[in-house]
Amino acid sequence: xxxxxxxxxxxxxxxxxxxxxxxxxxxxxxxxxxxxxxxxxxxxxxxxxxxxxxxxxxxxxxxxxxxxxxxxxxxxxxxxxxxxxxxxxx
Amino acid sequence: xxxxxxxxxxxxxxxxxxxxxxxxxxxxxxxxxxxxxxxxxxxxxxxxxxxxxxxxxxxxxxxxxxxxxxxxxxxxxxxxxxxxxxxxxxxxxxxxxxxxxxxxxxxxxxxxxxxxxxxxxxxxxxxxxxxxxxxxxxxxxxxxxxxxxxxxxxxxxxxxxxxx
Numbered sequence: 589x590x591x592x593x594x595x596x597x598x599x600x601x602x603x604x605x606x607x608x609x610x611x612x613x614x615x616x617x618x619x620x621x622x623x624x625x626x627x628x629x630x631x632x633x634x635x636x637x638x639x640x641x642x643x644x645x646x647x648x649x650x651x652x653x654x655x656x657x658x659x660x661x662x663x664x665x666x667x668x669x670x671x672x673x674x675x676x677x678x
Numbered sequence: 679x680x681x682x683x684x685x686x687x688x689x690x691x692x693x694x695x696x697x698x699x700x701x702x703x704x705x706x707x708x709x710x711x712x713x714x715x716x717x718x719x720x721x722x723x724x725x726x727x728x729x730x731x732x733x734x735x736x737x738x739x740x741x742x743x744x745x746x747x748x749x750x751x752x753x754x755x756x757x758x759x760x761x762x763x764x765x766x767x768x769x770x771x772x773x774x775x776x777x778x779x780x781x782x783x784x785x786x787x788x789x790x791x792x793x794x795x796x797x798x799x800x801x802x803x804x805x806x807x808x809x810x811x812x813x814x815x816x817x818x819x820x821x822x823x824x825x826x827x828x829x830x831x832x833x834x835x836x837x838x839x840x841x842x
Contacts, residue, residue, distance in 0.1 A: 601747070604819070604828055647831075651815070654750035654754075656813070670750065670815075672815060673817065674812075675811070675814060676818045676830070676831055677744065677746070677775060677786075677811065677816025677818065678728050678775075678807060678810050
């Protein structure tokens with residue numbers, strides 16, 4: 589699953605059109621580099637034009653450890669963060 | 679929005695709530711039998727089946743692909759079922775959601791609820807579907823004559839979910 593991610597890293601997952609636009613389904617971030625969801629978005633947005641577009645998209649939803657949360661949530665080492673668009677199942 | 683919680687949920691099969699996310703089809707008859715087992719006090723059993731329709735947003739749909747967030751999808755359905763149980767007098771709840779490639783007429787979702795009273799069973803199954811459509815991490819990608827496209831979230835679904 590998490591390719592080469594050390595235990596203290598933060599695992600970041602992407603789903604649906606965001607996964608396709610980024611050409612990436614997951615990555616690991618060093619937990620020392622980020623403090624909360626807003627800082628993860630800020631860090632990832634700097635990776636390129638498409639990243640900028642995805643991480644400034646107002647419909648972007650985020651889950652921490654498989655629970656939907658808001659941007660001000662503080663991140664701990666070992667957390668699993670997921671970014672995805674509004675859900676369309678059922 | 680839900681609070682940031684690390685509570686461990688039971689593996690998605692408690693005695694009276696059973697949740698499955700699977701690629702294969704389901705047999706509604708077998709699911710009804712499971713719902714009827716040990717629920718003799720329940721006089722009502724409501725089921726809902728959601729299917730792939732042949733059109734959406736003005737285009738013919740050939741097939742669709744259902745993506746999900748494994749782990750969170752099951753957990754989210756379990757939480758939705760628990761909320762329904764807290765709110766109404768419910769015996770058992772069964773939810774199945776399919777993933778992967780699905781074709782026109784295929785089953786997508788099964789919701790079954792038993793209750794002593796029909797109103798509770800109707801309300802609970804409706805609330806489960808409304809919450810599922812706005813909270814559970816599943817995404818549809820449709821294949822149409824014009825190519826493939828991700829289905830966009832429906833504001834009406836949001837409105838329906840907020841009514842509860």
